[in-house]
Every structure is written in C-alpha cells, then in structure tokens.
Amino acid sequence: MxxxxxxxxxxxxxxxxxxxxxxxxLVPMIILGLATIFYIxxxxxxxxxxxxxxxxxxxxxxxxxxxxxxxxxAFVFVLSSDFYKDDSKHISDYxxxxxxxxxxxxxxxxxxxxxxxxxxxxxxxxxxxxxAGSKRFDVRSNEAGFKYFLMGSFASGFLLFGIxxxxxxxxxxxxxxxxxxxxxxxxxxxxxxxxxMMLVAMLFxxxxxxxxxxxxxxxxxxxxxxxxxxxxxxxIAAFGAFYRLFYVCFLDTLGSINxxxxxxxxxxxxxxxxxxxxxxxxxxxxAYSGISHxxxxxxxxxxxxxxxxxxxxxYSSGYAIATIGAFAVAILVFKAMKNENIDAFNGLGKKNPLxxxxxxxxxxxxxxxxxxxxxxxxxxxxxxAIKNGQIALTFIAVLNSIIGVYYYxxxxxxxxxxxxxxxxxxxxxxxxxxxxxxxxLSVLLGIFPGVLMHLF
Amino acid sequence: MMTLLILFFPLVAxxxxxxxxxxxxxxxxxxxxxxxxxxxxxxxLIYKQSGAESFYYFKEWIADPKISFHLGMDGLSLLMVILTxxxxxxxxxxxxxxxxxxxxxxFSLITFMQFALVGVFVAYDGLLYYIFWELALIPxxxxxxxxxxxxxxxxxxxxxxxxxxxxxxxxxxxIMLYHYNPSHSFDIRxxxxxxxxxCSCNQSWLFWLFFAAFAIKIPIVPFHTWQADTYKEAPTQGxxxxxxIMLKMGTYSLIRWLxxxxxxxxxxxxxxxxxxxxxxxxxxxxxxxxxxxxxxLFAYSSVAHVGLIAAGIFALNMQGLQGSVVQMLxxxxxxxxxxxxxxxxxxxxxxxxxxxxxxxRNVAPKFNTLxxxxxxxxxxxxxxxxxxxxxxxxxxVYEYNTWLSVFAGLTIILGAVYMLRMFQNVMLGNTNETTxxxxxxxxxxxxVLGIIAIVIIVMGVYxxxxxxxxxxxxxxxxxxxxxx
Numbered sequence: 001m002x003x004x005x006x007x008x009x010x011x012x013x014x015x016x017x018x019x020x021x022x023x024x025x026l027v028p029m030i031i032l033g034l035a036t037i038f039y040i041x042x043x044x045x046x047x048x049x050x051x052x053x054x055x056x057x058x059x060x061x062x063x064x065x066x067x068x069x070x071x072x073x074a075f076v077f078v079l080s081s082d083f084y085k086d087d088s089k090h091i092s093d094y095x096x097x098x099x100x101x102x103x104x105x106x107x108x109x110x111x112x113x114x115x116x117x118x119x120x121x122x123x124x125x126x127x128x129x130x131x132a133g134s135k136r137f138d139v140r141s142n143e144a145g146f147k148y149f150l151m152g153s154f155a156s157g158f159l160l161f162g163i164x165x166x167x168x169x170x171x172x173x174x175x176x177x178x179x180x181x182x183x184x185x186x187x188x189x190x191x192x193x194x195x196x197m198m199l200v201a202m203l204f205x206x207x208x209x210x211x212x213x214x215x216x217x218x219x220x221x222x223x224x225x226x227x228x229x230x231x232x233x234x235x236i237a238a239f240g241a242f243y244r245l246f247y248v249c250f251l252d253t254l255g256s257i258n259x260x261x262x263x264x265x266x267x268x269x270x271x272x273x274x275x276x277x278x279x280x281x282x283x284x285x286x287a288y289s290g291i292s293h294x295x296x297x298x299x300x301x302x303x304x305x306x307x308x309x310x311x312x313x314x315y316s317s318g319y320a321i322a323t324i325g326a327f328a329v330a331i332l333v334f335k336a337m338k339n340e341n342i343d344a345f346n347g348l349g350k351k352n353p354l355x356x357x358x359x360x361x362x363x364x365x366x367x368x369x370x371x372x373x374x375x376x377x378x379x380x381x382x383x384x385a386i387k388n389g390q391i392a393l394t395f396i397a398v399l400n401s402i403i404g405v406y407y408y409x410x411x412x413x414x415x416x417x418x419x420x421x422x423x424x425x426x427x428x429x430x431x432x433x434x435x436x437x438x439x440x441l442s443v444l445l446g447i448f449p450g451v452l453m454h455l456f
Numbered sequence: 457m458m459t460l461l462i463l464f465f466p467l468v469a470x471x472x473x474x475x476x477x478x479x480x481x482x483x484x485x486x487x488x489x490x491x492x493x494x495x496x497x498x499x500x501l502i503y504k505q506s507g508a509e510s511f512y513y514f515k516e517w518i519a520d521p522k523i524s525f526h527l528g529m530d531g532l533s534l535l536m537v538i539l540t541x542x543x544x545x546x547x548x549x550x551x552x553x554x555x556x557x558x559x560x561x562x563f564s565l566i567t568f569m570q571f572a573l574v575g576v577f578v579a580y581d582g583l584l585y586y587i588f589w590e591l592a593l594i595p596x597x598x599x600x601x602x603x604x605x606x607x608x609x610x611x612x613x614x615x616x617x618x619x620x621x622x623x624x625x626x627x628x629x630x631i632m633l634y635h636y637n638p639s640h641s642f643d644i645r646x647x648x649x650x651x652x653x654x655c656s657c658n659q660s661w662l663f664w665l666f667f668a669a670f671a672i673k674i675p676i677v678p679f680h681t682w683q684a685d686t687y688k689e690a691p692t693q694g695x696x697x698x699x700x701i702m703l704k705m706g707t708y709s710l711i712r713w714l715x716x717x718x719x720x721x722x723x724x725x726x727x728x729x730x731x732x733x734x735x736x737x738x739x740x741x742x743x744x745x746x747x748x749x750x751x752x753l754f755a756y757s758s759v760a761h762v763g764l765i766a767a768g769i770f771a772l773n774m775q776g777l778q779g780s781v782v783q784m785l786x787x788x789x790x791x792x793x794x795x796x797x798x799x800x801x802x803x804x805x806x807x808x809x810x811x812x813x814x815x816x817r818n819v820a821p822k823f824n825t826l827x828x829x830x831x832x833x834x835x836x837x838x839x840x841x842x843x844x845x846x847x848x849x850x851x852x853v854y855e856y857n858t859w860l861s862v863f864a865g866l867t868i869i870l871g872a873v874y875m876l877r878m879f880q881n882v883m884l885g886n887t888n889e890t891t892x893x894x895x896x897x898x899x900x901x902x903x904v905l906g907i908i909a910i911v912i913i914v915m916g917v918y919x920x921x922x923x924x925x926x927x928x929x930x931x932x933x934x935x936x937x938x939x940x
Contacts, residue, residue, distance in 0.1 A: 307520070349602075364594070369590055369593075369594065369620075370586075370587040370590045370591055371587060371591060375587070375590070376518075379583070379627065379631070380521070382627075382628070382631055383521045383631050383634070383635075386631055386632065386635050387635065391632075394628070394631075395628060398624050398625070398627070398628045399624075401624055402617060402620060402621045402624055405616070405617055405620055406613075406617060409613060409616070409617075413601075413609060413613065416598075416601055416602060417601065417608075417609045449518055450517070450518055450519065453518060453519075453520075454519060454520065
C-alpha cells in the first residue's frame with residue numbers, strides 16, 4: 001500500500017513547495033512523483049496483501065484501477081501548468097488538492113472495510129467540492145461547488161446510513177465478514193434496506209438517473225480542467241468502488257435489487273442520451289454523454305459475473321482517454337474563443353486542422369465507432385451483458401448508441417461546416433503532447449485491446 | 457501473405473498521399489492505386505494457379521470474446537477486390553483536371569476508403585468484418601461532408617446515422633449469434649458449420665437484424681430514402697465510391713454472411729424479402745422515369761438495378777447467385793461510367809437538368825460514343841456486361857417464381873425507357889446556348905471512359921472467367937444455405 005502513502009506525501013510536498021516558493025518545479029515534480037508511484041503500484045501486481053488491520057487490500061483489481069487513475073491524473077497535471085498560468089499564485093494549493101483527489105480514488109479501489117470506503121469517497125469528494133468552486137469570483141463556479149457539496153453530503157448521508165444498517169445486520173464493517181454473512185443465508189431485512197441505501201449513494205456518485213441532476217451543473221460551472229478530472233478519474237473511481245463493493249459483498253443478494261438496477265440502467269442510458277441531444281454548452285454535452293456512458297457501465301454491472309471487471313476496466317480506459325483528448329482540445333478552444341458553447345468550435349477544421357482532427361477522433365471513439373477503443377469497449381460491454389442474459393437492455397443500449405452519434409457529430413459538424421472567424425486557436429506544447437498521446441492510445445487500444453482486456 | 461499486402465497497401469498509400477502535399481496528391485494516389493491494381497492482378501494469377509488456399513491468413517487477435525484476425529480470398533472475395541481495385545484508380549483519374557480544394561485530404565480519404573473496402577471483402581471473421589464495414593463509413597462521410605454540394609450537412613448526417621443504425625443492429629445480431637453458436641466464435645468457418653445448430657426461432661429474428669443493415673446499405677426499398685440525396689450532394693468521386701463499390705458491400709454481404717449464417721431465417725423470410733426487392737425494382741424505375749436531374753435519375757436507376765441483384769440472391773439458386781456476382785461487377789463499372797458522364801456534363805454546362813440540355817452529340821462526338829456505350833451497358837443490351845447479369849438474374853428469379861420474374865423483368869423495359877429518353881434529351885437534337893460550347897473529352901476523361909467502355913464490351917462478350925471464379929465459392933454458400 002505504499003502507493004497510497006507516497007501519493008499522500010506527494011500531496012503534502014506540493015504544499016511545502018508553496019512555502020519555499022518553488023512553483024516552477026511543481027508540475028515536473030508531480031509528474032515525476034506520479035511516474036514513480038505508478039512504478040511502485042505495478043510492483044504490487046499479483047501479490048494479494050492486506051494493510052492496516054485488513055482495512056485495505058491490494059490485489060490485481062486495485063492495482064489495475066490505481067494504475068489507470070494515476071495515468072489519468074498525470075495527463076491532467078501535464079495540462080495544469082498552462083491552465084493555471086494566469087493564476088499561478090494558488091497553483092500549489094490547487095494541485096495539492098488534485099493530488100488528494102487521487103488519494104481518495106486509490107482508497108476507493110482498494111478498500112476492504114466499509115469505513116475505508118467512506119473515507120475514500122469523502123477524501124475524493126471534499127477535495128472536489130473545493131476544486132469545483134475554485135474560480136472564486138465566478139458565480140457559476142461558486143454555484144457548482146455549493147451544489148455539489150450539498151448534494152454530495154446528502155449522498156454521503158445515505159452511504160453512512162446504509163453502512164450503519166449493514167453493520168447492524170452483520171456486526172461488521174469488514175468486507176469478508178459481510179460476504180460470509182451473505183453466504184450463510186438467513187439475511188435480515190435490515191440488511192436489504194442498508195444495501196439499497198448504499199446503492200443509492202453509489203448511483204449518486206456515478207451520476208445515474210434519477211440521481212444525476214448535479215452533474216451537468218457542476219461540470220458546467222467547474223473550471224474545465226477540474227471537469228476533465230471529474231468526468232474521468234472521479235467517474236472511474238466511483239465505478240471501481242461500486243463494482244468492488246457489490247461484487248465482494250452483495251453478489252448473492254443482487255437478485256433482490258436487479259429490477260431497480262435494470263430500471264436505473266435503462267433510464268440512465270435513455271435520458272442521458274436524449275437530454276444530450278438538446279445541449280448547446282460543450283461541457284453540459286459531455287456531462288450528459290458521461291451520464292449515458294455511466295448507463296453503459298451499469299449495464300455491465302447488472303447481474304455481473306467474473307468477467308465484468310475486465311469489461312468495466314477496458315471501457316473506462318477507452319472512455320477516459322477519449323474524454324481527456326476531447327477536453328484538452330476544448331480547453332484551448334474555450335480559452336481562445338472565451339465561449340464554452342458548441343459554436344465555439346465553428347470552423348476549427350480550417351483554423352487548426354490538427355486539433356479538429358484530434359477532437360473528431362475523440363468524438364468518434366466516444367460514439368463507439370471502430371477502430372477506436374470506444375468501439376471495442378462498447379462491444380465488450382454488450383457482449384458481457386448478453387452473456388448475462390440482459391438481451392432487452394442491451395437492445396435499448398444499442399438503439400441509444402445511434403442517438404449518441406447525433407450529438408457527437410454536432411461538434412464535428414460545427415468544426416467542419418460552420419464558417420470560421422478570425423480568432424486563432426493554438427496552445428503550448430503540453431497540450432499537443434497530451435492530445436497526441438491520447439489519440440495514439442485510443443487507436444492502439446482499439447487495435448491491440450488484448451493488453452487491457454484480460455487483466456483479472 | 458498476399459492478402460495482408462493487398463489489404464494494407466492502400467492504408468500505407470493513404471498516409472503517403474497525405475504527406476505528399478496538395479500538388480502531388482492526385483498523382484501519388486493514382487500511382488499507388490495502379491500498383492495496388494498490379495498486386496491484385498498478381499493475386500489473380502496465383503488464384504488461377506493454386507486456388508484460394510494460399511490466401512488464408514489466420515491470427516488470434518482477442519482471446520475472449522474470441523475474435524480472430526482471419527483473412528481470406530475465395531473467388532467471390534477476389535472478384536470484389538478486383539472490382540474495388542480496378543475502380544479506385546479510375547475514380548482517382550476521373551478527378552484529374554478538376555479543381556479540388558485540399559487535395560491531399562481528398563485523395564488520402566479515397567485511398568483510405570479503398571483500404572476499408574478491401575477489408576470488408578477479405579475479412580473472414582464476423583467482428584473483423586464489422587469493423588471494416590464501419591470503417592468504410594468514416595472516409596465517405598467526410599468526403600461528402602467536406603467536398604459535397606450545398607445541402608450536404610443534413611444529407612450526409614442522415615446518411616451516416618441511417619447506415620450506422622443498420623450497422624449497430626448487425627452488431628447486435630453478431631453478438632447474439634456468437635452467444636447462440638455452440639462454439640462461441642465469430643470465425644466464418646464456425647458460423648457456417650454451426651448455422652443449422654442455431655434454433656430457427658432465433659434465426660427468424662436475427663435475419664431481420666442483418667437484413668436491415670444490408671438493406672440500408674444496398675439500398676432496398678423502403679430503406680432507400682438516404683440514397684438519392686446523398687448521391688446528389690456527394691462530390692463525383694464520392695458518388696462513384698458509394699454507387700460503384702460501397703453499395704456492393706451490401707449485396708456481397710447478403711451472399712457471404714446473411715444467407716449461409718442464418719439459413720433457417722432466410723428460408724422463413726426470404727420470400728418476403730424477394731417480394732420487397734421486386735416491389736423496389738418497379739417503384740425505383742417508375743421514379744427514375746420522372747426524374748429531371750441527371751444524378752438523381754442515375755441514383756434511382758441504381759436502386760432498381762441493385763434491387764434485381766438482391767432479388768436474384770434471395771432466389772437461392774445458382775443462376776441467381778452467378779447473375780448477382782456478374783451484375784455486381786457490371787453495375788459497379790457502369791454506374792461509375794454514368795456518374796462520370798454526369799460530372800463531365802455538369803463540369804461543362806453547370807447544369808444537370810435533363811430538359812435544359814441537348815445536342816451535345818453535335819459538338820462532342822467522342823463523348824457521345826462513349827456515353828452511348830455506357831448507357832447501353834446499363835440498359836442491358838446483348839453483348840454488353842449488363843445483359844449477362846440481368847439475364848441470369850431474371851432467369852434465377854424465374855426459376856424461383858414465374859410471376860415475380862415478370863415484374864422484375866419490367867426493369868429492363870422501364871430502364872430502356874428512362875435511360876434512352878435521357879440520352880435522347882441530353883445528347884441528341886439541336887444544341888442550345890448551354891451546350892453549344894461543349895468541349896469534347898480531355899485526355900483523362902477519354903482514358904477513364906475508354907477503359908470503362910472496353911470493360912463493358914469485353915465482359916459482355918466473354919464473361920466466362922467470372923463464372924469460373926465465383927462458382928466454387930457460391931456452391932459452398934448455396935450448400936450451406938439449403939441445409940435444413
């Protein structure tokens with residue numbers, strides 16, 4: 001569990017840098033640190049270890065997801081130095097908090113005790129409440145932070161209540177004990193109530209319908225870089241914890257909430273897609289598309305079996321890479337155009353063909369069109385769902401993928417068919433690096449999916 | 457190994473075209489596509505000598521769900537590859553002497569399209585095939601979007617979503633088939649071998665998933681609504697790619713995938729499908745008669761012709777299948793010729809209105825002769841390639857059901873009506889102010905139409921090699937389709 005300790009130390013170091021005013025080396029230091037942490041994390045591969053009185057468990061699942069989370073954060077940090085150029089006074093605070101987001105995520109992937117699950121979610125969420133509101137003089141950002149905080153606390157309440165009830169039924173916070181209780185049969189009704197409450201909390205965190213209302217507002221109001229992190233790392237962390245919790249503890253009792261999950265899944269996919277159709281703000285568009293992607297991931301979670309973790313992991317990787325690529329382009333465009341609507345992209349195909357091509361490919365990947373990773377991810381999820389007998393839901397998901405194409409293409413059409421204005425769009429080299437790495441990964445993952453497809 | 461070469465060469469070519477710059481792009485693209493044609497010819501020689509065996513290439517790709525990188529070329533695939541690689545240089549050549557903005561992107565997309573199309577025809581694994589099928593959509597969409605006509609945005613989006621909807625249904629069908637198949641595989645050999653083991657109750661609805669995808673692409677009435685507008689709005693080379701090759705993806709897939717992998721579904725619903733096709737033939741022909749716009753007229757005539765091809769396939773006999781293969785090749789060549797003629801006319805007169813033209817024969821005799829041959833080929837005059845195909849197709853449909861063949865036969869009569877009347881209006885009569893300054897063919901136009909005219913006649917006189925190549929593959933597919 002050295003990963004977690006070193007990440008926390010890295011976060012503390014960021015704040016120390018502020019004291020000595022070494023802000024220039026801050027970002028390189030974090031990247032270097034994350035690279036080291038990534039390596040340390042990989043060292044744990046194939047060793048199942050328990051830490052802190054069995055509070056945490058490092059296994060292949062947690063190592064793989066932690067690795068993904070570290071990579072995603074590293075991408076975001078590379079973008080951060082330019083993003084916070086005009087606000088460099090606070091950069092070390094911001095970045096330290098973002099490192100703590102990663103800490104929370106790492107706990108969420110490796111918890112083996114309900115208390116740790118709660119801690120992980122809280123560390124992640126509280127850091128994000130701050131970051132969502134970090135543009136202090138912007139009303140939307142304040143609104144985003146406050147809204148996220150209120151709704152998030154409410155969900156945390158549900159989570160705690162659920163944990164308490166489950167403790168009441170099983171007399172333990174420990175995942176293995178709870179699993180043993182479930183396996184023994186003779187389950188008390190309190191347990192089901194607790195499980196449903198935890199389900200509500202997790203559905204809130206992944207922004208599934210009907211607990212999704214916070215997500216578009218928060219995505220829109222938060223600074224674009226924070227939105228990037230929220231739509232990738234945070235979503236994946238929530239799904240990682242969701243799967244771990246339900247797979248380890250509740251697998252045998254899942255039948256009792258399958259109907260709820262099925263309805264939520266269908267509603268998430270359909271509403272996410274339909275609402276995305278009418279969005280004019282790019283961040284809101286990606287928020288709703290993120291909701292529909294959460295729906296596809298839920299499709300894998302419902303009536304899950306052993307292979308599901310692979311599907312979730314592969315899908316999340318593809319989704320995260322494409323989303324970061326899209327946001328990296330979007331941040332540049334927003335900055336140049338001072339406008340966050342889709343029409344900010346008008347004529348980008350003429351102004352900067354490279355960025356336009358990159359965004360096009362990201363959109364195609366998100367829409368699930370081969371040869372990009374998004375396609376195989378979607379295919380993998382559908383195939384798993386059918387294997388688990390969810391034919392009707394899969395059919396709904398397939399139909400909705402068609403709707404998805406329409407709104408992703410709105411962006412592509414804006415870039416290639418609308419007239420361009422005079423404003424030049426360009427960025428410093430860090431953006432181009434991230435964009436090309438994301439593109440490359442997106443294509444490579446689509447062509448050689450075997451690397452990430454059969455980890456567990 | 458030859459299969460890998462023939463598949464990936466256009467991909468490499470498209471990258472090289474992209475970096476060659478706007479000035480050289482068309483020449484570089486032509487150069488590489490001619491080399492690709494030479495490779496294809498070499499493959500044909502190998503095939504003549506040692507059959508399809510040497511073209512198989514198999515490699516594990518994804519372990520679970522099992523997807524393999526399985527390529528191959530039997531006679532049927534090879535014929536389609538020949539069609540693709542023969543038409544691509546012609547299509548590229550047809551764009552010479554035209555002003556094309558951002559030419560490197562344009563020609564790069566055309567060669568990339570060639571890569572995807574070849575991929576569709578040589579993929580022997582269901583999901584691999586699906587990936588190429590979708591991949592082919594992306595370049596043609598951008599070709600139509602960036603270089604298309606005034607109304608292109610809505611039209612191409614409709615086209616994209618329409619065809620993608622069909623594709624996704626097919627994807628769903630493939631996943632279900634994988635699930636029902638006892639050996640859990642997308643490999644074509646497994647799909648063929650286990651086709652009869654999938655419960656016919658399931659094949660019954662799986663049929664429609666695949667049929668929808670192919671019917672949209674072909675297009676079979678009533679799934680054709682995207683087609684005429686897209687043909688009209690796309691740039692000429694895009695229309696040629698769409699009508700000449702991409703449309704054949706649909707008919708090829710009917711033969712290669714639909715019929716042998718869900719035989720019980722075909723047995724159940726085939727009769728309805730064939731009726732749909734025949735209705736489409738008559739319907740499209742009648743609409744074509746009423747068209748005033750040259751490109752739209754060709755588009756609807758194309759719907760009628762491919763409707764007949766699909767009808768011949770669903771007749772499920774050797775004559776029908778042989779006819780469909782010959783007609784796929786013939787129609788591919790003819791329709792490219794027709795759209796090129798339309799482009800030549802538009803380029804000179806800025807008009808595609810049949811009634812506003814006339815008398816071009818008087819000022820452009822070379823163009824007149826070659827256009828005449830192309831038109832005769834597409835109205836299926838004996839000794840042209842169109843005749844062989846349509847005759848066999850009608851014969852196949854006749855074997856299946858006499859009444860259907862009577863209605864399907866209307867296509868020849870109606871086809872003659874609208875094509876010859878069009879020719880009369882456009883080429884004959886007296887010149888008017890738009891056509892009096894009509895300039896005769898330039899060298900590249902001469903070359904393109906000349907090659908097409910030669911192929912039309914040679915294929916019409918001596919179609920035997922095509923039959924011989926297609927026969928073994930079709931026999932295998934037919935055997936599979938008729939297993940109960």
